[in-house]
Amino acid sequence: MELHVTKSGEKTLYIPSMDETYHSRNGAISESKHVFIQHGINRTKGDIHILEIGFGTGLNALLASQEAKVQNRKIAYHTLEPFPVPNELLIELNYGQLLKDEKLYKKIHDSKWESNELITNNFTIHKTKQKIMDINLHESQYDAIFFDAFAPKKQPELWAKETFAKLFKSLKNNGILATYSAAGQLKRDLRSIGFQLEHPPGANGKREMTVGKKTPTL
Ligand SMILES: C[S@@+](CC[C@H](N)C(=O)[O-])C[C@H]1O[C@@H](n2cnc3c(N)ncnc32)[C@H](O)[C@@H]1O
Numbered sequence: 001m002e003l004h005v006t007k008s009g010e011k012t013l014y015i016p017s018m019d020e021t022y023h024s025r026n027g028a029i030s031e032s033k034h035v036f037i038q039h040g041i042n043r044t045k046g047d048i049h050i051l052e053i054g055f056g057t058g059l060n061a062l063l064a065s066q067e068a069k070v071q072n073r074k075i076a077y078h079t080l081e082p083f084p085v086p087n088e089l090l091i092e093l094n095y096g097q098l099l100k101d102e103k104l105y106k107k108i109h110d111s112k113w114e115s116n117e118l119i120t121n122n123f124t125i126h127k128t129k130q131k132i133m134d135i136n137l138h139e140s141q142y143d144a145i146f147f148d149a150f151a152p153k154k155q156p157e158l159w160a161k162e163t164f165a166k167l168f169k170s171l172k173n174n175g176i177l178a179t180y181s182a183a184g185q186l187k188r189d190l191r192s193i194g195f196q197l198e199h200p201p202g203a204n205g206k207r208e209m210t211v212g213k214k215t216p217t218l
Pocket residue numbers: 021022023032053054055056057058059060061080081082083084130131132133148149150158
């Protein structure tokens with residue numbers, strides 16, 4: 001794993017063996033804000049429970065905790081990460097500085113794994129060192145799911161239909177799943193599971209992303 005500078009000057013991480021970055025090569029913060037704040041949190045109301053697949057650098061968690069404060073809502077954030085980013089690399093990432101919340105970013109990273117941790121009055125985090133395929137999720141638990149795995153072409157096993165069926169069950173009625181991908185197979189799988197799909201424009205000029213909603217059945 002190594003540092004990579006995106007076109008907007010923000011850093012992200014790069015995995016040479018996969019030729020894959022943790023965020024869009026055109027900009028990390030702009031992508032996270034667009035996909036997971038604008039089309040994730042902002043499509044929900046009130047106090048919410050979020051599940052994230054792929055904690056990675058913690059950028060989505062930082063943005064979500066900032067948004068909880070700005071919108072005066074409470075967010076309980078459950079995030080999965082089987083391969084935590086080493087500290088030497090985390091301190092090189094400049095998100096805390098760029099988002100003017102270095103202490104908050106550090107607190108999110110310093111919080112204990114496998115425990116509910118209070119980060120601010122509006123934000124708690126629970127970091128789980130487990131793979132999405134291995135975890136048991138309760139039914140009707142989450143209001144929003146941030147599906148931020150590596151690209152389907154790079155890690156197809158994470159985009160298996162069974163995974164999305166499990167995630168669908170774990171969503172409350174009217175809950176949403178947001179992801180940057182709009183791959184054909186993903187659309188077909190989500191639709192057949194029962195998600196109602198929307199494909200707004202993606203981040204940084206990308207044609208489409210995906211928002212799947214669990215609409216109540218009669
Ligand atoms: C695109 S990056 C996530 C970016 C992250 N949300 C951020 O803001 O930095 C994908 C993440 O998924 C994690 N991952 C890999 N296999 C996984 C699995 N089986 N279950 C959950 N997460 C996984 C990777 O270690 C990586 O941190």
